[in-house]
Amino acid sequence: xxxxxxxxxxxxxxxxxxxxxxxxxxxxxxxxxxxxxxxxxxxxxxxxxxxxxxxxxxxxxxxxxxxxxxxxxxxxxxxxxxxxxxxxxxxxxxxxxxxxxxxxxxxxxxxxxxxxxxxxxxxxxxxxxxxxxxxxxxxxxxxxxxxxxxxxxxxxxxxxxxxxxxxxxxxxxxxxxxxxxxxxxxxxxxxxxxxxxxxxxxxxxxxxxxxxxxxxxxxxxxxx
Numbered sequence: 001x002x003x004x005x006x007x008x009x010x011x012x013x014x015x016x017x018x019x020x021x022x023x024x025x026x027x028x029x030x031x032x033x034x035x036x037x038x039x040x041x042x043x044x045x046x047x048x049x050x051x052x053x054x055x056x057x058x059x060x061x062x063x064x065x066x067x068x069x070x071x072x073x074x075x076x077x078x079x080x081x082x083x084x085x086x087x088x089x090x091x092x093x094x095x096x097x098x099x100x101x102x103x104x105x106x107x108x109x110x111x112x113x114x115x116x117x118x119x120x121x122x123x124x125x126x127x128x129x130x131x132x133x134x135x136x137x138x139x140x141x142x143x144x145x146x147x148x149x150x151x152x153x154x155x156x157x158x159x160x161x162x163x164x165x166x167x168x169x170x171x172x173x174x175x176x177x178x179x180x181x182x183x184x185x186x187x188x189x190x191x192x193x194x195x196x197x198x199x200x201x202x203x204x205x206x207x208x209x210x211x212x213x214x215x216x217x218x219x220x221x222x223x224x
Contacts, residue, residue: 001146001149001181001184001185001188002184005138005142005188005192005198014055014058014145017145017149018051018055021047021048021051021148021149021152022048022051022052024047024152025044025045025047025048025051026044026048028040028043028044028047029041029044029045029048032044037096037098038086038096039086039096039098039104039108039109040096042079042082042083042086042109042112042113043112043151043155045075045078045079045082046079046083046112046115046116046148046151047148047151047152048075049072049075049076049079049116049119050115050119050144050145050147050148050151051144051145051148052072052075053072053075053076053119053123053140053144054140054141054142054143054144054145054148055141055145056068056069056072057132057137057138057140057141057144058137058138058141060131060132060137061131062131062132062133062134062137063130063131063132063133064131065126065127065129065130065131065132069123069126069127070127072123073120073123073124073127076116076117076119076120076123077116077117077120079112079113079116080113080114080116080117080120081113082113083109083110083112083113083114083116084109084110084113086109086113087106087107087109087110087113088106090104090105090106090109091106095109115147119144122140126140134198135192135193135198138192138198139189139192139193142185142188142189142192143185143189146181146182146184146185146188147185149181150178150181150182150185153177153178153181154178157174157175157177157178158174158175158178161174
């Protein structure tokens, strides 16, 4: 998230991040299934969906979409439906209980479901358009990877505070990593959205043609 998008350090770190996050999500989901902790199963499935779809968005060429997009769309819809089901059950008194005391609020299930639903709608839009241009692809990649990282960071720093010294448990310091992820996400979304560097190739080439033709156009119009 610090390196420039598309640079060599970013690509190398991205490959390591992609593989490690998928392994973590699969293993975490499997352990959660054995322990029958459904909220963790949902979080693991959502993380796997975000990372896989975000990685796919970065690897696609402009205007390219295929069978893999249909697969991640199906995964996103499934995660959204599962989260909605768990949220309704939680409202009816069948929520997960963590550490024997904390009852998971229904809102958490609905938030996870909403994120997956938003991604699925975006995937459907991508398929309807036959692929996305450069800036849109990067934004898709950016928010999905960042949200997945936020889920992993919050699950560790806030959800597993017992692994930290007692002086840190419950302190604001354990919230800093999550805030850093959100801050970097906002920064890069604005950077990509506003910078000319991330415009589509077709638009950039059109601008180059205009720049090449503009001197002769000015001379013909008598302005030089």
